[in-house]
Amino acid sequence: MEATVKFYEIETGKPIVVMNEEDMKELGVHVGDRIKISKGKSSVTAIIDATTSIVSQGEIAVFEEVKKELALARNDVVNIIEAPRPKSIEFIKKKLKGQHLHGHEIISIVQDIVDNNLSDVELTALVVASYIKGYDMDETVALTQAIVETGEQIDFGDEVVDKHCIGGVAGNRTTMIVVPIICAAGLTMPKTSSRAITSPAGTADTMEVLAKVNFSIKELKEIVKKTGGCIVWGGAVNLAPADDKIIKVEYPLSIDPEGQVLASVMAKKKSVGSDYLIIDIPVGKGAKIEDMETAHHLARKFIQLGERLEIKTKCIVSDGSSPIGMGIGPALEARDVLLCLEGRGPSDLTNKSIDLAAAVLELAGKARVGEGRDMAEKILKSGQAKEKMMEIIEAQGGNPNITPETVALGKYTYDVLSARTGKVNSIDSKTISKIARASGAPKDHGGGIDLKACVGDDVEEGGILYTIHSSNESKLEDAIKLAQQLTPIRVGGLILEEVT
């Protein structure tokens, strides 16, 4: 069939087209089917996304991807024939039926994901099936390797150490303290981190307060060569593009299939050539992992997968029941980090960072077992870690003279006061994060929460529990409203609820 092209200026991320219903009947195709569109010797396979009477018979509407791929001009005539479905759909159906997938089948699926050959419906079917049916260890290994192989891989030439946190705890910005300690000890730690998706700050957002975080692979290698480490945004280097695309369909369903989480984390480590890896698994109400049993199970899986991938992996199960540090939001967390590097930061953040750094040093054989903590503490207290951080900040185009006091916080503030006198019983990460997001974080680097009390502190009625910061007056109002509805900090008494 021949058709005249019509353009819609949208990047859809996939080669999709819109056709008239009569033409689709003529061709014998339906929404969700593929067609091969040819102009001269070039051709592209696209998915029929919708049928509409706005596109006339004899027309085909294409989006940016197809337009570019075929170098189409207005009113070009293209040839259209039905195209077969990708073979990987049969493998997705195998997983739907609960069957084991072979390595080559997983590679075929992942390649089609990266090449944008699967529609949202097909990709969702895979994610939901893997959520319900699970992947065994062989499948998880194959999935991880396929994600690595379909993305960029960086060889830093040296043994590489790495850390990862499962997340879910507000303020938990240990990476930015662990990396300079480890690099000061002489190890190579090129850390790629993520931006916040549903939290008020990711490590990449926080680092961005102090330096640039978007670099090419070439630039990254230069930074690491110069300083021994880096703290950058992983999204800029296309390490695991399949994973990014899978996350896009997991997000609306808020599901994290275990095999997918394992593969996602480990693929990114394998892509930068990590040899040693410490994984922090915070456990507690409000954290991603709420019970020890799940934490142990996940830890075992990470270690097994690490063995199969030749990454020596150790998991640290940590207390994730409360926020860590005093700041929640990029600038406030960056200030905490700088304070810790100067030896005057929140003690929980300082201590946890030393513990994690110690684990890295011992795992990589830099310190003998039992001696890692001393080594890490010395590096931090001597100022070597701070010096290393300033080197990294400078190498990443930031200001090496930044101090905790010169970090710019949101200028509009509001103090939330305690309604009673007593001890702080709990601070809920999820709730306090919601308020921080309402204030504008992470997009507004200066927005967020400055905690004035920790769990166990005594507060007076009318004393300040926390200060909300924002760079925008109306966002501050939004955050205040939310703070008045929610009670992220529980003070005094042990009564949780009255049931009548």
Add this chain to the structure above:
Amino acid sequence: MEATVKFYEIETGKPIVVMNEEDMKELGVHVGDRIKISKGKSSVTAIIDATTSIVSQGEIAVFEEVKKELALARNDVVNIIEAPRPKSIEFIKKKLKGQHLHGHEIISIVQDIVDNNLSDVELTALVVASYIKGYDMDETVALTQAIVETGEQIDFGDEVVDKHCIGGVAGNRTTMIVVPIICAAGLTMPKTSSRAITSPAGTADTMEVLAKVNFSIKELKEIVKKTGGCIVWGGAVNLAPADDKIIKVEYPLSIDPEGQVLASVMAKKKSVGSDYLIIDIPVGKGAKIEDMETAHHLARKFIQLGERLEIKTKCIVSDGSSPIGMGIGPALEARDVLLCLEGRGPSDLTNKSIDLAAAVLELAGKARVGEGRDMAEKILKSGQAKEKMMEIIEAQGGNPNITPETVALGKYTYDVLSARTGKVNSIDSKTISKIARASGAPKDHGGGIDLKACVGDDVEEGGILYTIHSSNESKLEDAIKLAQQLTPIRVGGLILEEVT
């Protein structure tokens, strides 16, 4: 946030929008999230479908549905805030976890499906979860009722009888013979049928050769009042809109979750007020159901669901191993039907139609048990059924003087000959249907296959096995090519394959 609207002239079937990435960060939303768009006092909730740099900061691109809903004009400024996800997504997640859904939860999901509140990702998650986890009978009843209640319902004022076929067998056009027999016997049989999706003809496509099939509910009632029955396209009357939307995501995955099939069939029967229902379940290689065990299981489920819905249901398991009748394709099948009504049609189609009609007559108490066949046969042989069919054709705007010989077949033809002398061992429905579709059916009513030999017939080398018809020379060529590659009819010998 305020934004200036920009239009894309596409009907997407859902209220979706495209935004600039920076605006999304500002608003704290991601692809797949909802926003509420307001203009004056009107507002609509839309799903963010994509982010693109083609839409500038401060702009929002909307499609036809949102444009119409808010009566937007070019450069209108709208207000945007984040909107919560529909509650039904939590219920979909319950099903993902394998939990039982309560009636009100299923209603909430189905209502959101009908209101286009769910994205493809969310709807696919439901379909895949129901495929893997299944629905129990309580859930299936609730699903059926929800589909009925969210669509149109028609009260014909009388007791209504109905039939349904699970499908998958080429040429199996019994409905168009059963309906006139039953209506001639004085029962009310308003039959809504489907069009072909992957087959070369649905009953609606075949009836369309003889009469119109798209009617409003009001017109339908008039036709049924006049003739006692009808044979129309169900899609025109919006009987089960939720089902139509669910099928759209099942299609690309080619999955039919059992609970969904049960609900889909029975909802359409309940919507027209059916009291008695005969379900034909063809079993055989190439049919939808390939073994007796599955057929029995499905039959029991249909009967149970019928009891719960107060539809007296009987299932007939039939031989689905070969095509039924001689024609495959709308006009060729319509010709078979007219021949059967004149007493000179293919004997398999005639006999099966009489058997099904007998079952309907006995189930509805019109004939005593064991006497249905005689009654049906008399009505057919006496010409009463033909007379009734012509009444229905006339009431549906067709030509009541049509004869088998005046049905227009595709004028381009090609005879496929037997390569050897022997007995016809098998005719494969799937393969013969593929060739019929290549010839242009169902869009080309005249395209299709005219079988010249049935299973068990003796054929000579060089004798005609079947004739391909098409209204289009190049489609005929396509079909011939396919016929040369495939062997839908196996002649002579019993060797299936040689394995070396």
